[in-house]
Amino acid sequence: MNFDLSEEQKMLRDAAQKFLRAEYRFDARNQIVASASGMSHEHWQRFGEFGWLGLGLPEADGGFGGGMLETIQVAEALGAALVVEPYLVSAVLGAQAVARAGTAAQRATWLPGLVSGQRIVSLAHTEADARHDLAHVHTSAMAKGGRWVLSGRKSGVLGAPWADGFVVAARTSGTVSERRGISLFLVEAHTPGVQVAGYKVYDGSRAGDLQLDAVVLGPDALLGMEGESLGLLEHLVDLGIVAACADALGAMGALLRKTGEYVSTRKQFDVPIASFQVIQHRLVDMFAAVEASRSLVLMAALHAEHPDAATRSRAVSAAKAAIGERARFVAQQAVQLHGGVGMTEELDIGHYFRRLTLFCNLLGSTDHHLQRFATLRAVA
Incomplete structure (x- = not known):
């Protein structure tokens, strides 16, 4: 199997890196984070013009017909630049939900705006006590008079303050944690009964809690098959994890490069500390962690559309757990080598x-994915 990037993929990666290094410098990024909105809609629409927001969507829906191999090229560049705009949230999780399960009318309504950067849609699937269990859904959707009535609360919804709409996981039948009975709904952010309590996240991006108080939706709000959406939700989250791993790889690579530059100029005893063997060993360990993570990202991306769901999820969890450990190591080493x-x-x-x-x-935490990998491997 040839693991080399195609010429188009290399051009995509290089173009993303070039633009972000020129237009998304650290000082500009800090101004965006400190602004009232917390994101740059101008940059977001530029991302749409470059085609980044439609990479993984079908050409028939205005996308570019690519897959995760193309998506991870952009995601890695975004991580290296510390971009806070909701690429993972909207271009991967939200857009893929609509593209994979939406009717022709739903796709026509939502996808053009998502591809162009005119709209943002967020996946609202987590609840306060779920503990990474995607089937743990309290939010209810009841059919009344040909309409749906949604009630419940979603927590930690990424990009919630920016979203024009949400893909909401709600239970139409069954009990909490039962695999059957989970449905997805497209909910406009301005629908009566929808409230968003936004907040800044640890890394400077934005998230929020989504409150649904007897939100009345038409029959066309149902996304996919009623009560049969857990499998799709699991696939969406796996796709999101692959993109998140690529983002982390970009951040790790940037830390390695910046730390190497710093120790080459920082002097102690009148010589650069990079000349000390112990520093060289630590840089080598960081390099090994970054390159191992690069292989894991590629492995997960190649499994992202595997026909066997267990095989796909096993590969994704292996990457998430292993990269999580390496990401922590690289980040800690970078901080220590920079000193105070x-x-x-x-x-x-x-x-x-x-x-x-x-x-x-x-x-899903590193420990969660380590346990998930072990469980899936045991039943393989």
């Missing part, structure tokens, strides 16, 4: 540390 300045607000090293710390618990 490593955690200052003025230096980007501490911000990379925060992003990677958040990654370790994003869409």
Whole structure:
């Protein structure tokens, strides 16, 4: 099997890196984070113009017909630049939900705006006491008079303050944690009864809690088959994890490069500390962690559309757990080698540390995915 990137994939990666290095420098990024909205809609629409937001969507829906191999090229560049705009949230989780389960009318309504950067849609599937169990859904959807009435609360909804709409997981039948009975619904953010309590996340991005108080939706709000959406939800989250792993890889690579530059200029005893053997050993260990993570990201991306769900999820959890351990190691080494300045607000090293710390618990913690991998391997 040829693991080399195609010329198109290399061009995509190089173009993303070039733009972000020029237009998304650390000082500009800090201004975006400190702004009232917390994101740059101008940049987001530029991402749409470049085609980044439609990479994984079918050409028939205005996308570019690519897959996770293309998506991870952009995601890695976004992680290296500490981009806070909701690429994972909307371009992967939200857009893929609509593209995979939506009717022709739903796709026509939502996907053009998602591809162009005019709209943002967020996946609202987590609840406060779920503990990474996707089947643990309290939020209810009741059929009344040909309509749906949704009630419940979703917590930790990524990009919630920016979203024009939500893909909400709600239970139409069954009991909490039962695999059957979970449905997905498309909910406009301005629908009566929808309330978002937004907040800033540890890495500077935004999330929020979504309150649904007897939200009345038409029959066309149902996304996919009633009561049969857990499998799709699991697949969406796996796709999101692959993109998140690529983002973390970008952040890890940036830390390695910046740390190497720092120790080459920081002097002690009138010589650069990079000349000390112990420092060289630590840099080599960081390099090994980054390159191992690169292989794991590629492995997970190649399994993202595997026809066997267990095989796909096993590969994704293996990558998430292993990269999580390496991300923590690289981040800690970078901070330590920078000394006291490593955690200052003025230096980007501490911000990379925060992003990677958040990654370790994003869409399931490292421990959760280690346990998930062990469970799936045991039944294989």
